[in-house]
Amino acid sequence: MVELDDLMEFELGGRPLNGQGRTPYGERFIHGAVMEARPEINAVVHNHAYDVLPFGLTDTPLKPLIHTASVIGEYIPLWDIRDKFGDATDMLVRNMEQGRDLTVALEGNTCLLMRGHGAVIAGKTIKEAVVTSIYLMINAKIQTVAMAMGNPVYLSAGEIENMTNVQFSPLAMDRMWEAFCLRAGVKPV
Numbered sequence: 001m002v003e004l005d006d007l008m009e010f011e012l013g014g015r016p017l018n019g020q021g022r023t024p025y026g027e028r029f030i031h032g033a034v035m036e037a038r039p040e041i042n043a044v045v046h047n048h049a050y051d052v053l054p055f056g057l058t059d060t061p062l063k064p065l066i067h068t069a070s071v072i073g074e075y076i077p078l079w080d081i082r083d084k085f086g087d088a089t090d091m092l093v094r095n096m097e098q099g100r101d102l103t104v105a106l107e108g109n110t111c112l113l114m115r116g117h118g119a120v121i122a123g124k125t126i127k128e129a130v131v132t133s134i135y136l137m138i139n140a141k142i143q144t145v146a147m148a149m150g151n152p153v154y155l156s157a158g159e160i161e162n163m164t165n166v167q168f169s170p171l172a173m174d175r176m177w178e179a180f181c182l183r184a185g186v187k188p189v
């Protein structure tokens with residue numbers, strides 16, 4: 001539902017630069033804190049994809065097992081807001097202190113799960129962050145099915161590295177981006 005005119009700019013600390021009376025996005029501190037700590041990151045996605053959530057509720061790690069999902073990275077940490085901020089929160093990331101604590105848990109990884117809430121995906125570009133978010137959800141779906149059938153075989157470190165290079169190269173990225181844009185009803189850019 002977001003249109004170009006809806007976009008708002010913020011300082012890293014969350015202060016709107018072009019508010020114009022609009023209500024800012026509440027969890028903007030996730031994005032500011034990750035970008036503050038990771039200069040190579042230019043796009044941060046936060047979502048509540050249902051298929052991913054069970055992996056943030058159990059001790060079963062979410063790990064890449066299909067080649068297209070190599071981009072989610074070998075290790076996906078879990079962050080629980082309750083560990084540091086107790087049960088007096090509404091579980092939303094409401095300030096930079098909470099955003100920075102989440103960022104410490106993310107470390108140098110690409111994805112992070114938030115207990116009972118959602119996921120955070122850090123990308124060098126908007127395209128990388130969007131593609132990684134989509135395949136995080138698809139991998140979660142397939143891993144759930146595979147685990148119901150038996151013990152899945154996961155990607156190795158070498159496969160993750162090699163396939164990530166392919167996914168983020170024009171060979172794969174241009175095709176994925178065109179397909180995703182068409183499905184979203186927007187012109188590929």
Ligand SMILES: [Zn+2]
Pocket residue numbers: 027046047048092117118
């Ligand atoms: Zn959220």
